[in-house]
Amino acid sequence: MIWRDGFFRVWQRNFFYFRKTWSVSLFWIVLEPLMYLGAIGYGLGSFVNNMEGQSFVDFYFPGLLCSTAMMVSFFEGTYSNYTKLTYQKLYSIIMIAPLNPDEIVYGELLWSTTKGLLGVIGVALVSFFFGLVDSWRILPALLVLLLTSWLFSCAAMVMISYAKNYDSFIFATSGLIVPMSLISGTYFPIETLPTAMKIVAYALPLSHSIHSVRMILSDSVNWTLGLHLGYLIIVSLVLMKWSVRRITARLYS
Amino acid sequence: MSELSAVVQIKNVVKKYDDRTALNGISFEIRKGECFGLLGPNGAGKSTTMKLMYGSARLTSGEMYILGLNVKKNEREIKSRIGVVPQDDGLDVDLTVQENLLIFANYHRIDRKVAYDRTLTLIRMMKLEDYQDRPVEVLSGGLRRRLAIARGLINNPEILFLDEPTAGLDPQSRLFVWDFFQRLKEEKSTIVMTTHYMEEAERICDRIAIIDQGRILDLDSPDALIRKHVGKEVVEFECSPQDSSYYTGRLTAAGFAFQVMHRSVSVLIGHNQESRQVMGLVASDRIVIRKATLNDVFLKLAGHHLRDQS
Structure with a gap:
């Protein structure tokens, strides 16, 4: 009997490599969100008096955390995994050992999720010194961010199973990821959007992450949190199953 | 099992x-x-x-x-x-x-x-x-x-x-x-x-x-394959394409099997045949007797591909 713990071993390989380069890797991951925090949160935000009863930077912070989770796990899940799948053929090599393709996929998903979460924790730690993190409520918020990282890791895995080359990820980033971060309530409330845009925003998963994290951090949790989380979980599960099916078919050539 | x-x-x-x-x-x-x-x-x-x-x-x-x-x-x-x-x-x-x-x-x-x-x-x-x-x-x-x-x-x-x-x-x-x-x-x-x-x-x-x-x-x-498909040795010679058809005609008549690759002809010498005989049938100054190899077997069995490629 060979345990189906292969996903953990795939995760271990990535963690092993990450340990060698973690300081540099995390520095660059955390730097970009912090620049946004400075320029948008504090810079532009200083001209805004009141956002739904909060300062702009307090309003913006949950959006920043969610976008970070999304960006980091999506990038890790696309560029790095696509390279392993195609140019390096690492997945085909792992398959030589007693590991099935689904274990490889789960391991990689777990890793890009981990990396997304590490990015978020990095940003949260630095923000702590700005006084943006001042309550235990960051802990339940991190669970939502974990879910967000998982969701976008799965989305990335589906992407790479269809991608023909690296350009696909550029299109996905400028055509989907960045626009999503603009209309999902990161910088302004979704309610101010025209109705058609509002529907689009709510169909996309990021808005539900941001809503959830904002609810938790501003201590205004209500029953709708369950709906938001349920939506995130369902989308993640669908994307995960989809990616497993695609990658498995591809690896058993 | x-x-x-x-x-x-x-x-x-x-x-x-x-x-x-x-x-x-x-x-x-x-x-x-x-x-x-x-x-x-x-x-x-x-x-x-x-x-x-x-x-x-x-x-x-x-x-x-x-x-x-x-x-x-x-x-x-x-x-x-x-x-x-x-x-x-x-x-x-x-x-x-x-x-x-x-x-x-x-x-x-x-x-x-x-x-x-x-x-x-x-x-x-x-x-x-x-x-x-x-x-x-x-x-x-x-x-x-x-x-x-x-x-x-x-x-x-x-x-x-x-x-x-x-x-x-x-x-x-x-x-x-x-x-x-x-x-x-x-x-x-x-x-x-x-x-x-x-x-x-x-x-x-x-x-x-x-x-x-x-x-x-x-x-x-490998040995058995060589013995079975080629024989004991190979006589290989080079000639122009025109001469080639003349020689191969004579070889066929004398009961020899052969393979043609471009300008080179390999005559497969069976167990009851003699290489010397080929020498009498072919006049080429580029003629050698060599050991039969797996290469000859391969060309005989799957050679069409090599011809297609070249």
């Missing part, structure tokens, strides 16, 4: 891809402790056969048993007991030589301490000591192949599968690999390899299956 001596049993295996049939009903057995070669032109089905055996592709129909285990049901156990050196080395370029082995040992669920010692043994065996802590990126093709072979041996496999183990290597590296195979053979390891180097197959393999267009054309020891 009663026959313990057969470590691989393949029965009527068919493998179809969306648009083509890669294997069209092949059957053979590989015995314990032998070096078995799959020989064939590009696209003949060698790699497909290998992938099916080591569990990276699935059968369309037929039966396949590795170490007595059904590939359809016991894929994971089979994988834990075999070693594979694929055609693309597929080394992890982010890691060093030793780390590559350690990470792979972890995929095999080998205990950390055991794995560490095993990597050192393999690094020594493949003469990679000087590169142990170097990133894979800086290794030459020959060193990479050695590392890939070491990786294939990490779990002490009962069968080692090698897909084109010396393709693209320089002569020294190739000799190193051949020498290493000799040592494995002395230890009675079972080796299954594909190749399109005739010399390699003749030198290393105990038995060879010649495969073309998804079918096994013949299977036997």
Whole structure:
């Protein structure tokens, strides 16, 4: 009997490599969100008096955390995994050992999720010194961010199973990821959007992450949190199953 | 599976891809402790056969048993007991030589301490000591192949599968690999390899299956294949295409078999024939008598491909 713990071993390989380069890797991951925090949160935000009863930077912070989770796990899940799948053929090599393709996929998903979460924790730690993190409520918020990282890791895995080359990820980033971060309530409330845009925003998963994290951090949790989380979980599960099916078919050539 | 001596049993295996049939009903057995070669032109089905055996592709129909285990049901156990050196080395370029082995040992669920010692043994065996802590990126093709072979041996496999183990290597590296195979053979390891180097197959393999267009054309020891399909020796001569048809007419009349490749004609000398006779039939100043080789067998059985290519 060979345990189906292969996903953990795939995760271990990535963690092993990450340990060698973690300081540099995390520095660059955390730097970009912090620049946004400075320029948008504090810079532009200083001209805004009141956002739904909060300062702009307090309003913006949950959006920043969610976008970070999304960006980091999506990038890790696309560029790095696509390279392993195609140019390096690492997945085909792992398959030589007693590991099935689904274990490889789960391991990689777990890793890009981990990396997304590490990015978020990095940003949260630095923000702590700005006084943006001042309550235990960051802990339940991190669970939502974990879910967000998982969701976008799965989305990335589906992407790479269809991608023909690296350009696909550029299109996905400028055509989907960045626009999503603009209309999902990161910088302004979704309610101010025209109705058609509002529907689009709510169909996309990021808005539900941001809503959830904002609810938790501003201590205004209500029953709708369950709906938001349920939506995130369902989308993640669908994307995960989809990616497993695609990658498995591809690896058993 | 009663026959313990057969470590691989393949029965009527068919493998179809969306648009083509890669294997069209092949059957053979590989015995314990032998070096078995799959020989064939590009696209003949060698790699497909290998992938099916080591569990990276699935059968369309037929039966396949590795170490007595059904590939359809016991894929994971089979994988834990075999070693594979694929055609693309597929080394992890982010890691060093030793780390590559350690990470792979972890995929095999080998205990950390055991794995560490095993990597050192393999690094020594493949003469990679000087590169142990170097990133894979800086290794030459020959060193990479050695590392890939070491990786294939990490779990002490009962069968080692090698897909084109010396393709693209320089002569020294190739000799190193051949020498290493000799040592494995002395230890009675079972080796299954594909190749399109005739010399390699003749030198290393105990038995060879010649495969073309998804079918096994013949299977036997190199010597037996040569005796059966070619005879005892070959007379080879060069001539212009015009003369060629004249000579081949005379050769046919005298009952000789021959193969024409461009300007070169190889006359296959059967067991009750004499090379001297050919000398009398052909007037060419470029004529030699040589030992029959696997190359002649290959050209005879699967030569059409080579002609197509050139």
